[in-house]
Amino acid sequence: MKPVPAGFAFLCRAALAGWLCVLLTGCGDEEAASPDSVRYSAQIRRTSYGVPHVTADDEAGLGFGIGYAQAQDGICVLADQFLTVAGERSRHLEANALVEQGGRLDNRASDFFYTQLNHAAVLDEAWRAQPPELRSRFLGFAAGYNRYLEKTGRQALPRACRNAAWVRDINERDLMRLMRYYASLNGVVAFAPWLVAAQPPGAGVAPVRAPARRARVALAQAAAATGASTYRTGSNGVALGRDATRNGQGMLLGNPHFPWHGITRMMQLHLTLPGRIDVMGATLPGMPVIGIGFTREFAWTHTTASSSHETLFELDLDPDDPTRYRVDGVSRPMQRQVVTIDVRQSDGSIGQESHTFYLSEFGMVLALPESVPGHGWTRTKAYALRDANTENHRMVAQWHAMNRARSLAQLRESVERVLGNPWNNTIAVDSGGTALFMALTPVPNVSAAQLARCGRGSVAGRFVLRGTPACQWADQPGTPQRGIFAAAGLPVIQRMDYVQNSNDSAWLTQPAAPLTGYSPLVSQSDYPQGGRTRIGIQQLEARLAGTDGLPGRGMTLPQLEAIALSNRVYFAEQVMDDLLKLCRATPAASTRDGVPVRLGEACERLAAWDRTAGLGSNIGYLYFEKFFAAIGEEPSVWAVPFDARDPVGTPRGLRLNDAAAAGLLRRALADAVHAVNGSGVRPDITWGELQVVRRGTRKIPIHGGSDALGVYNMMESREQPDGTREVMHGTSYLQAVSFGPAGPHAEAFLAYSQSSDPDSPHAADQTERFSRKRWIALPFTEAEIRADPGFSERRIWQ
Template identity: 80%
Template sequence: MTGMRRAVAACVVIGRGMVLAGGLCAVLAACGGDEGGQVQGERYRAQIRRTSYGVPHVMANDEAGLGFGVGYAQAEDSVCVLADQFLTVAGERARYLGGSAMADPDRLFDNRGSDFFYAQLNQASALDDAWRAQPPEVRQLLKGYAAGYNRFLKDAGRTALPQACRNAPWVRDITERDLLRLMRFYTSLDGVVAFAPWLVAAEPPRGNAAPEPARRARAALAQAAVAGRASAYRTGSNGVALGRDATENGQGMLLGNPHFPWQGITRMVQLHLTLPGRMDVMGATLPGIPLVGIGFTREFAWTHTTTSSAHETLFELELDPADPTRYRVGSAYRPMRRQQVTIDVRRADGTIVQESHTFYLSDFGMVLALPDIVPGYGWTTAKAYALRDANTENHRMLAQWHAMNSARSLRQLRESVERVLGNPWNNTIAVDSGGTALFMAATPVPNVSEAQLAQCGRGTAAGRFVLRGTPLCHWGDYPDTPQRGIVDAAHLPAIERHDYVQNANDSAWLTQPAAPITGYSPLVSQSGYPQGGRTRIGIAQLEARLAGKDGLPGRHMSLAQLKAMTLSNRVYFAEQVMDDVLTLCRTTPVALTRDGVPVRLGAACERLAQWDRKAELSSNIGYLYFEKFFAAISTQPSVWGVPFDARDPARTPRGLKLGDAAIAGLLRRALADAVHAVDSTGMRPDITWGEVQGAQRGTRRVPIHGGADALGVYNMMETRDLPDGKREVVHGTSYLQVVSFSVAGPHAEAFLAYSQSSDPASPHAADQTERFSDKRWISLPFTDAEINADPGFSERQIAQ
C-alpha cells in the first residue's frame, strides 16, 4: 500500500518546488489553517513526506498530529501485520479464525491458547493502570495514532487492502486501548510473552486428565521441544559507539545493527518525526510505536542491543501436601488466586461459543509448567514454579522513547534513561557529535543482590534465575525507582568513553575491554564467562583498526571502514579453528560417521581449503561443511586447544586439541558427519552461499549474505530450510545504520534489510533488500533540503 497516494484532506501537495524550511506551520497556513496550522474543528493534522524506498517523514505541530501521521503511514506500509497483531493481543483470534488454527509462527500453541494468554495479560485493570501511567504527550500520541490508522482504513477501503487481509472481518478500527495491549506485548516480549505457552499449560496435578486448554498446550509444547523450535520473537543486535579518539575526524560515529525477525509484528519500519522546535529524529521502530526506537538527531545517535540482564525470575513454591493449589508462606499455607478468563471461539459451522481457562497466581507470580523444556520443573504435589516479570508492571516504554526522541543532548538522553527506566530489554549505546560515547545497561532488573541470590538461589531454568518462594526472597525495593522491586539507575552499569564502547548481547563486562565492568548483581551483569562469537569478532575488528593492525593505513576509523567491518561476513570461529581442521584433513583421507558410515574427505577438504572463511554470496560450499562440523563440537569444552581464560576473554577459547587422541577421534567423526550430511543433500560441489541463502520477493529470489550467530558472524542471519535444500532468511540483520557527524551535521547511511513495506505488491517490498544484497548503502535524507531534493519525494497533508 506504500505506493498508494490518495488525497485525504482539502489541501494536498505533491511534488518538489516548495520551500519546507519554514516547517509545517507555513505549509498548513497556506492551506487555510489558523496561525497554529489547525483548521477550526480539526483534532489532528500532519504532513507526510515520502522519499526513496518509501521512507516516511512525518511532521506535525503537536503529539496528537504526529501520532495521526505515523498511524496513517504505518498502516500504508504494514496494515495487515498490524491488524493481525491487534487481533492477537486482544485475545480474539479464536473468535474469527477458529480455536485450533495455530497462532504462533513457531507453532507453539493454537489460537485458543493464544487468546487465553492475552486475555489474561491485557485484562481491563492492567490497561487502566497502563493508561493512568502515560504522560499527556504519550496519551495524545496514542489517540492520534489510532485516529490515523482508522483514517487509512476509511480512505483505502477494505476491498483495496493487501491480499493478506483484504475484506477480512477481523480488520477493524482501533482505539488507544488496542495500542496499550500492543505496548504490553512489546514490553514483555522477552518475559511472559516468551513463556506464554507454558503459562497456559499450567494445571495442578489431578487424578484425572488435565482440562482441554492445558492438554492442547502441553501437546504442542512436546512437539516443539522435539523440533527444537524457539520463540518467534527473539531479538539480538550489535552496537558500537566510537568517540573522538577513535574516528578520523575526531567526532562521534555510531553503528546500530539490530537482529530481528524478517516477518510479523517485530519487523522494524523506518520513520522520521518532526515537531518544529521540539523534536527532529530519524531512524526505525516497531510497528504500532509512534516514536523512533533506534536513530539519530542533529546532536547525537543511538542504538539498542538486547541486554543479558534479567527481567524476570522463577520462584520455587513449596506446596501443601493436602492441596497442590496452596503454597507455603512462612509457617502457613496460602491459597493460590484463581483467575478465570473467557474467550469466544468460532466453530467449524460458524457458530460462536464461549470457553474458559483458569490461571493460578501466587504472591510470587503466575504458575507455569516447564517439564517439556526443563525436566523436573513441572507442577507436582510437592512443588510448583511461578514466574514474575518486572516488565508487566513497566508502563513507561513509550514515555522513555518520547523523552529520548525529545532530548537535545547526550546528557539529556542519559538523564532520561536513568530517570524513566522504561526501556524494557535493551542496552543503550549512543554517541554525540562531540565524540563522547555512552553505554548504559539500564532496564527494569529485579532487585536481587548477590548476597540474596546466594541465600535464595535454586539454580537456573530456561535461562532464568530460580529463587526460593519465601518472603525473604522477594525482590527488594530502592526508594526512588519508578516501580517497586527493581534496581535503581545508580546500581546499573553505565560508562562514557572517548575511544569506543560496544555490545553484541553479552553482559556489560567487556563493553570496553580496557575498562571491564564488574561488581554487579548477577541479574544485572555477569563477568568471567566465555563471550559469544559476535562479541569477540566485534572487539577483534575494532582493536585491530585502532591499533593499525588490520592492513589498512592509520589508527582511526572512517565511515567506510565501519561499514566494511559491519558487513565483512567473517566467520569468527572458522578463523579460530580452520587451520587445525585442515591439518586433520591432511591426515584423514577417510573417517567414519557416528553411524559407522565411511566417508572420503578429500573433495570436501579441498573445498574447505579453498573457502574464504566468510559468509559472502560468493563463499563456497566450505561454509556448509564448517557449519555442520562446528555445531557438533562447539558445545564440548574439551575440544579447545587453548581453553577459555577469564584473563584473556576476547581471544579464548581457540584452536583444537589435536594432540589428544580421543579428541582427535571425536573431531574426525564430527567432520565425517558434516561432510556426509551436506553431500547427502545433493548440492553441487561448486554451489555458492548466495545460491543457498536468500529471501523470496515475489518471483525474484534475492541472495542474502551473512551467517549463523553460532559461528560468530557479525552480520547474523537465521534461516528455515526449503524443500529444494535452499534456505529462506527469517531472522537477522534488520535496520542497519551507521551515523557520523561533522560541522555540517549528521550523515547517516542505512538499510532496512527486508524493505519498508510488508505488502508483496508494494514497490517498496524488495527495493532495499536488493540494495542490502549488493551492499549498496543508502544515504538517508534528513534535512528539509535533502528531503525535498530526493528523487522519490512526494508529500501530502492529512487532517480530520
Template identity: 40%
Template sequence: MSGRLAAITAALCLTSATVALLPAPSSAAATGPGGETVAEGRHTAQISRTEYGIPHILARDFDGLGYGYGYAFAQDNVCELADQVVTLRGERSRFFGPDGESGEGSDLASDTYYGGQLRAGTVRQLLDQKAPLGPTAELRRMVEGYAAGYNRYLRDTGVGKLPDPRCKGKPWVRPVTALDLWSVVYDVNRATGTVALAPDIGEAKPPTAGAGGTVASGIPDGKDTTASKTSGATAAASVVPGGQGLAAADVASNGWALGRDATRTGNAMVLANPHLPWALGNFRFYQVQLTIPGTLDVSGAGLYGTPLVEIGHNRNLAWTHTASDAQHASFYALKLVPGDPTSYVVDGKAEQMRRRTVPVTVRDQNGKLSTVERTLYTSRFGPVLSSAWTTRTAYAVRDANADNLRSMNAWLAMGKAHNLAQLRTAQNTYQGIPWTYTLAADTSGGTYFTDSSAVPHLTDAQLARCARPDSEEGPAALDGSTLACAWGSDPDALVPGIYGPSHQPRLSRTDYVANSNNGPQYTNPEAPVTGLPGVYDIDPHLDQRAQLGLRMIAERSDGTDGLGAPGFTEATLRASMLGNRVLSAETGRDDVVDMCRAHPSLTTTDGTEVDVRQACTTLARWDTRADTGSRGAALWITFFNRLLDGGPPDIWRRVPYDPAQPLTTPRGIKGDEVRVQRALADAVQDFAARDLPVDTELGAVQKWAGIPLPGCDVGCFDVVEAGPDSGTGTPTVGAVGTSFLMAVELTPDGPRAHTLLTYGESSNPASPHYTDQTRLFSRKQWVAERFTQAEIAGDPALTVTTLHS
C-alpha cells in the same frame, strides 16, 4: 522559518484545487472491545516518502505526528497491526479457531492469557497513572493520533480494497484504539519475560489425581520454552542457569559508539545492528523520521506498532540498543499445600492462588461460535505456569516489566535530548528501557554505555541461597517458600522490586564502547566494568561474535584490517559492519584443513565412510568470509553447527578458555578429536543428501524470498540465519539476524548517516518495498539517509501526502 516549517505552514493553507486531491476529512471514531473510542479531531500531517519508501513525518504537534505515523505505517503494514490487535484482544480463537498454526491449541491458550489481561484491566491501570509512571501528555496525544491515522487509512481504503492480499476483505481487520497500541507497547516491554510464556500461562491448570511428580508439557528440563503466536510474532525464551530468570533467545544485537579518539575526523559515530526475527509480527523494525519543528527531529527505526523511534539519532545525538545480558524475570518454585495444588506455602503460612475466569469465544470447523471458560492462576510471585505443575510444586514467573509503560516516555525524551547528559537524565527519570543496553554518542565526541533496563533487585547472597537447579521436576528457579527470596528494592528505583540508577552499569569514554550481547564487563577492555550485582552479568565469557567485534575495533584503530589508514571513517565503519568475517573460521579453519588432509576419508555418525578431499580443498581455498558468493562458507556453517551439537566445546577446543585471556580464548579446533572428524563427515554427507556440491555458494542455500543473504550464525558479526526453505518466495519464521542497520557520524554540520532495513518497509508481498532493501543487503549496499529538508526535497523519487482531519 525553516524549510520544513514553511512546508507544513503551507500545507495548512491549501488552495481548493489542492484540497480536492486530498483524502476527505472525517469525524468518525473507532470503538474498541471495551467501548473506548478514538475520536479523529483536528490532525494535520505531511508524509514525504524518499527512496525505498522511507517516510518522513512532519507535523505541528504530537497529535498530527502520531496521525501521520499511523497512516504511513498502515500504508505499508496494515495486516501486521491488525493481526497484533486480534492477539492482544484475545480473539484469535474467534477468527482462526482454537488450535492455531501449530494445531496444538495455541490460539486458545494465547486468548486465555490476553483475555485475562484485558479483564484485569492491566494496561488501563498503568495508563491511569501520571508521568513518570504513566505516559506523558505528549505521548498520549501521539498514540491517540497514531490510532486515528491508522483508522483513517483503513476507512479511506476500505477493508475490501486493501492492497495486501493476506488481509484484504478479512473480518478481523478493524479500527484500532489507543488502548490497543498501548497493549502493543506493554507486550514489547515484556518480550523477555511473561510474553514468551503466554501460552504456558494460558494453559495452566491444577494437576489431576496421580500427577505426583510427573512433569507437564512445556519446559520440563528447564532448558527452553517457545511461545506460539503472540502479538503476531514468534517469541522464545530460555531459562538462565542458576534459577535466576529468563533471557530472550532470538533477541540479539551489535552496537558500537565510537568517540573522538577512535575516528579519523574526531567526530563521534554510532553503529546500530540489532538482530531480531525477520518473521512477520511486532519484532520487525519500521524506519521513519519524526519531526515537529523546534520540538523533535529524530530519525531511525521503531518496532511495529510502537509510536516512536527506538534506535536512531537527531542532530546532536545518536544511540542504539543491544539485548541486555541481565535478568528481567525470575522463575519461582512454589511449595504446594498437601492435598490442595492451588495453595502454596510462604514462610510457613498457606496462601491461595488467585483465580480469574476468562471467557473465550471459539470458532469451530464449521464456523459456529461458542464460548468456553478458562481459568488463570496467579501467585504473589506472578502468573502460574502449566509446565511442571504437580501436586507438590508449581512454578510462577515474575516479570520486572510487569508495570512498565514508561519505555515510551524514555524514548521520546531521548529523541529530544541534545547530548549524553540529557540522555542519562531521560533514562534516570523514567527508568523505562525494558530489556536492552544503551550505547550512545554526541557531538562532543564522547560515548556512553549503560544497562538502564528493569532488572530484578536480587543480591548475590539471595541468588546463592535461593537458587534451585533445574531437574526432572522442573526448571531452575528461586525458592518461593520464603519471602527472603523475594525481590528487594533500591531507594532510587521508580518502582519497587528493581535496581535503581545508582546500581546500574555505566561507562563513559572518548574512544569507544561496544557490545554484542555480552555482559557489561568488556564494554571496553581498557576499562572493565566490574563489581556489579550478579543479575547484571550472568556470564562474563565473551562469545565469538563479541570477540570479533572488539577485534574489529582494535584492528581498525591500528590500521591492520586492510581498510586503510588507522581510525574509523563513516565509510570504513560500514565496510567493517558488512565485511562478513567469520571468527570461528579465522581461528579454526586451518586446524580443520590440516585434519582432513591427514584423514581424506572420515566416518559419519551413522558409520558411513565419506571421502572429504573435495571438502578439504574447498575449505583451504575459502577466504573465511560469509559473503553471498563465498564458496566454503555454507560447508563451514554446516560443519560448525554439527560440531556445536556434538557436545561441550571444551572437548574440541585446541586452546580452552583462559580467564587471563578473555578476548582471545577459547580458540582453535582439535583435529584429532573424533567428534571434529565426525562433524566434517556428517556435513559432507548432508550436502550429498541435498545434492549440493560442497563448494556451493552461501547465497545459493541462504535466502529470503529468493534473495541470497550474506552473514552467518557461527562466529559472524553480521548475524544471519536463514535456510533454503526461505527462498521459496514465502519467508519462513526461521530467518533471524541483522534487521535495521544504521551508521551515523555526528559532524558539526549535522548528522551523516547510511541505513539499511534488510527486509524493507512493507510486509506486503505485493509492495515494491517488500524486499527492495533486501536486494541491497545482498549486495552490501546502503541507503544514504536524507535528514534535512533540502536532502528530502532533493530526492527525485519524492512523493508527498498531506493529511487533514
C-alpha cells in the same frame, strides 16, 4: 500532486490544522475541512525507498501521521497483531491453527494467554501511566490508522488481509495491549506455552499445541520441548568517540537482529515537531516513537541486554492440595483467574470457552516441561514466573524522552530517570565524540548475597529463587516501580575511545575498563564470550591500532560499514587451520551412527572456502556450520581453553594431540560431510544461491551467517522444500552515522525493505541494495529531503 511552493511552506506548517494550506495551494488530497472540525493534522513526505518523514504542529497530529504512514506500509501485519494481543484470533480464525507469537501456540491457547496478560484492569493502569503528551500521540496514532482504513476500504487492502473481517478500527486500548506485548517480548511472552499449559496435577491436558523444534542456546532444553520461539532479539552496537575516529568526532553503528516477518519487522521513520523534535531512524510497528536513530546532536542504538528481567520462584506446596503453597509454614491458596474467549464453531456460530490460570504472590504458575527434570508442577512443588516488564508501563515514555533530548547528557538523564527500556542496552555517541553505554533496564533487585541465600539454580536461562518473602525482590527508594534496581546500581560507562556490545554482559563493553562487581542478575563476568563479541572487539582494536592492513589509524565511516558486513566466520578463523590438518590426515571416518564417510573432496572445498558467509562463499560454509554445531559447546576440544585473563582471544584452536578429543572431532566432521552430501545440495553451489529471501517470484541472495559461528552480520535461515534457505531472522535496520561540521550523515539499510505488502514498490528495493552492500544515504535536512529523487508529500487531517 505538485509540491507546496516554497513561499507557502511555512504557512502550511503553521496554519491551524492545515486548512490554510489547502485554501492557498490545494496541497492536500483529502476533502476540505473547516478549522473548527479538524482534530488531527499532519504532513507525510516520502523519499526514496518509501521512507516517511512525518511533520505536525502537536503531539496528536504527529501520532496521526505516524499511524497513517504505518498503516500504509504494514496494515496487515498490524491488524493481525491487534487481533492477537486482544485475544480474538479464535473468533475469526480456526481455533486449532498454529500461530507463532513468542512460541508456537494454537489460536485458542494464544487467546487465553493474551486475554490474561491484557486484562481490563492492567490496561487501565497502563493508560493512566502515560504522560499527557503521549496519550495525545497514541490517540492520534489510532485516528491515523483508522483514517487510512476508512479511506482505503477493506476491499483495497493488500492481499494478506483484503476483505478480512478481523481488520477493524483500533483505539488506545489496542495500542496499550501491543505495548505490553513489546515490553514482555523476551519475558512472559516467551513463556506463553508453559503458562497456558499450567494445570494442577491430575487436572488433564491444557489446551496448548507446541510441537518440539530446535531452540537457541538461551532457552535450550526447555524451548525444544515446548516449541518456544527459536529466534530471540539480538544486536551489535558500536559507539566510537573522538579518540577512535579519523575526523575526531562521534560515529555509531547500530545493527539490531530481529525477525524478517511479523510484528517485530521494523519500519523507518522521521519525526518532526518544529522547534521541539527532529529525529530519524526506525521503530517497531505500532510504536509512535523512534526506537533507534539519530538527531542533529547524537545517535543511538540498542542491543538486547543479558540482564535478567524475570525470575522463577520455587513454591513448596501444601501436601493436601497442589493449588495451595506454603510460605513460612503457612498454607496459602493460589488465586484462580478464569478467562473466557470467543471461539468460532464449525457451523460459523460463536461459542465461548474458558481457561483457568493460577497465580501466587510470586507470579503466575507455569508448567515447565519434562525435559527440565524436577521442575514440573507436582504434588509437592510448583514454579511461578515474575516478569518486571509486566509492571513496566514506561517503555514508550522512555523513547519519547530520548527522542526529545537535545544532548547526550539529556539522553543519559532521561534513561536513568525513566528506567523504562524493557530489555535493551543503550549505546550512544554525540557529535563531539563522547561514547556512552548504559545497561539500564528494569532488573529484579536481587543482590549477589540474596541470590546465594535464595538461589535454587536456573532453568531456561532464568534464575530460580525460593518462594519465601525473604527471597522476594527488594524495594529500593527512588525507583519508578517496586522490586527493581535503581539506575545507580546498573552499569554505565562513558569513554572517548569506544564502547560496544553484542549481547554479552556489560563486562567487556570496553575491554580496557571491565565492568564488574554487579549482581549476577545485572551483569556477569569471567565467562566465555560469544563469537560476535570477540570478532567485534578484535576488528575495532585492530583498526585503532592500525594492524588490520589498512592505512593509518582511526575509523572512517566506510571502514565501520565494512566491519558490519565483512561476513567473516569468526570461529572458522579460530579453528580452520587445525581442522584442515585433521581433515587431510583422515581420508575417511565414521559418523556417530557408524556410517563410513570419505572426506577428501570435502577437505578440498573447506580449504578453498574463504571463511566468510558472503554471497560467493562455497559449500565449505555448510560443512563448517554442521561441524561446529557438534563441537562448539564441547570444552574438551579446544587446544587453548577459555582464560578469563584473555577473554577475547580464548578459547581457540583444536586439541588434535588428545586421542579422545581427536576422535570426537573426526566423528563431528564425518557427520557434517554426511549430512551436507546427503542433502542434495550441489557441490559447486554458492551461499548466495542457497540463502535467499523471496519477494514475489524473485529470490534475492542474502549474505550473512549463523550467530553460533560468530558472524557479525547475523542471519538465521530455514530450509525450504526446494532446498534453499529462507531468511527468517537477523540484520534488520542497519544504521551507520557519522558527524561533521554540517551535522549528521547517516547511511542505512532496512534489510527487508519498508513495506510488508509484496505488491508494493518498496517491498524489495532496499533488500536488493542490502544484497549488493550498497548503503543508502538518509535525507535528514529540509534541503536533502526536497532534493531526494523520490520526494512526494501529502497532508492529511481529520
